[in-house]
Amino acid sequence: MSLNLNKDKLDTILANFWIKGTLLHFSPLGQGHIHDTYLVEVEEANEIKKYTLQQLNTRVFQQPELMMANWVKVTHHLSHKLMKLEGEKAIRQCLRPVSTLTGQYYYRSSSGEYFRIYYYIDNCQTIETVSTPDQAFEAGRAFGLFQKLVADLPASEMHETIPYFHHTPYRFKRFLQALDQASVEKKTKAADVISLAFQFQPLISLVVDGLDSGCLPLRVTHNDTKINNVLFDIETGQGLCVIDLDTTMPGSSLYDFGDLVRTATCPAAEDETDLSLVVMDIDLFRAVADGYLSQTADLLTSSEKELLIQAGLLLTYTIGLRFLTDYLEGNLYFKTKYPDHNLNRAKAQFKLLESMQAQQREMRRVINDLLKSFD
Numbered sequence: 001m002s003l004n005l006n007k008d009k010l011d012t013i014l015a016n017f018w019i020k021g022t023l024l025h026f027s028p029l030g031q032g033h034i035h036d037t038y039l040v041e042v043e044e045a046n047e048i049k050k051y052t053l054q055q056l057n058t059r060v061f062q063q064p065e066l067m068m069a070n071w072v073k074v075t076h077h078l079s080h081k082l083m084k085l086e087g088e089k090a091i092r093q094c095l096r097p098v099s100t101l102t103g104q105y106y107y108r109s110s111s112g113e114y115f116r117i118y119y120y121i122d123n124c125q126t127i128e129t130v131s132t133p134d135q136a137f138e139a140g141r142a143f144g145l146f147q148k149l150v151a152d153l154p155a156s157e158m159h160e161t162i163p164y165f166h167h168t169p170y171r172f173k174r175f176l177q178a179l180d181q182a183s184v185e186k187k188t189k190a191a192d193v194i195s196l197a198f199q200f201q202p203l204i205s206l207v208v209d210g211l212d213s214g215c216l217p218l219r220v221t222h223n224d225t226k227i228n229n230v231l232f233d234i235e236t237g238q239g240l241c242v243i244d245l246d247t248t249m250p251g252s253s254l255y256d257f258g259d260l261v262r263t264a265t266c267p268a269a270e271d272e273t274d275l276s277l278v279v280m281d282i283d284l285f286r287a288v289a290d291g292y293l294s295q296t297a298d299l300l301t302s303s304e305k306e307l308l309i310q311a312g313l314l315l316t317y318t319i320g321l322r323f324l325t326d327y328l329e330g331n332l333y334f335k336t337k338y339p340d341h342n343l344n345r346a347k348a349q350f351k352l353l354e355s356m357q358a359q360q361r362e363m364r365r366v367i368n369d370l371l372k373s374f375d
């Protein structure tokens with residue numbers, strides 16, 4: 001999906017929401033791989049008001065109404081709870097949707113495009129890569145708090161917006177299908193990473209087996225806990241608000257912790273091509289686990305705690321498989337900037353996975369120490 005908004009189109013969209021005033025300015029926002037996101041500035045009664053506008057990717061979210069029903073439910077649940085806990089401060093700690101004139105939270109254009117708007121949270125930034133343990137801690141704390149706040153939301157009330165999203169056996173099957181159809185040229189270029197995809201196959205059923213047997217609890221989870229889905233307060237550095245709530249649906253806490261470990265323990269970018277830089281930093285691992293467990297240690301069951309280390313490997317493997325599959329299929333899913341972008345992302349994920357595997361013993365020590373400290 002390309003960024004294709006112009007002023008006339010935006011005026012029409014805004015006219016459908018409870019927003020009065022004149023459009024001053026709009027610009028692309030963030031680095032998400034799925035939706036198109038903009039910052040929109042409007043002059044209302046001599047004041048500049050800022051909003052976040054998103055055009056939803058309906059190729060990825062094929063039932064946008066169901067996705068929006070989840071999104072509204074979870075944004076309301078979070079704001080209600082945070083208001084109670086934090087009072088006025090909660091305004092900057094959760095997404096606050098703007099309603100349309102007909103009382104919905106999305107607008108469908110005459111050509112079938114879906115848009116939503118929420119209040120922009122000022123003086124915040126997103127970060128693509130982590131550079132200090134404090135940032136890793138704050139990301140862990142923010143997603144841990146999210147987990148805690150949605151713990152009383154019954155999983156049965158949430159729609160499954162993307163079926164089999166983190167189902168690694170399904171992702172592996174899709175990879176095999178893509179491999180079967182791919183050109184010899186692509187398979188040759190990706191040979192190393194394809195071989196790693198087979199090598200790490202034993203990880204596949206780790207969490208799904210536990211969920212199927214009832215050994216691991218099915219919870220409402222965020223499912224996209226990468227570091228750039230947290231807004232950091234520019235002044236205090238606090239992990240203020242969790243964003244990108246579209247994949248919030250039934251899942252495992254291990255998916256959330258695992259994707260945090262994938263994105264908050266490596267100082268290099270997700271698409272770094274100098275693979276010598278792609279390593280898991282054990283100090284960042286300690287910090288992210290500390291932040292996450294500071295909120296969830298009381299909540300997690302012993303079987304979840306037992307798998308915290310493997311979770312990072314599993315999610316890095318699963319997302320790596322998805323990038324590789326998308327490369328083999330011709331870049332149909334993730335936004336890319338150049339033809340081999342998904343291949344480079346996949347290579348970086350598998351390099352990170354190898355680095356995690358080599359440090360499993362240290363990770364175990366860190367988790368055991370932390371669990372003891374929260375006992």
Ligand code: GN1
Nearest residue numbers: 031032033034035224229244247319
């Ligand atoms: C996508 O939307 P964004 O960029 O936060 C993707 C995640 C992947 C991530 C990889 C709905 O997340 O599952 O882990 O890219 N979201 C969806 O960077 O597929």
Ligand code: MG
Nearest residue numbers: 032228229244
């Ligand atoms: Mg995002």
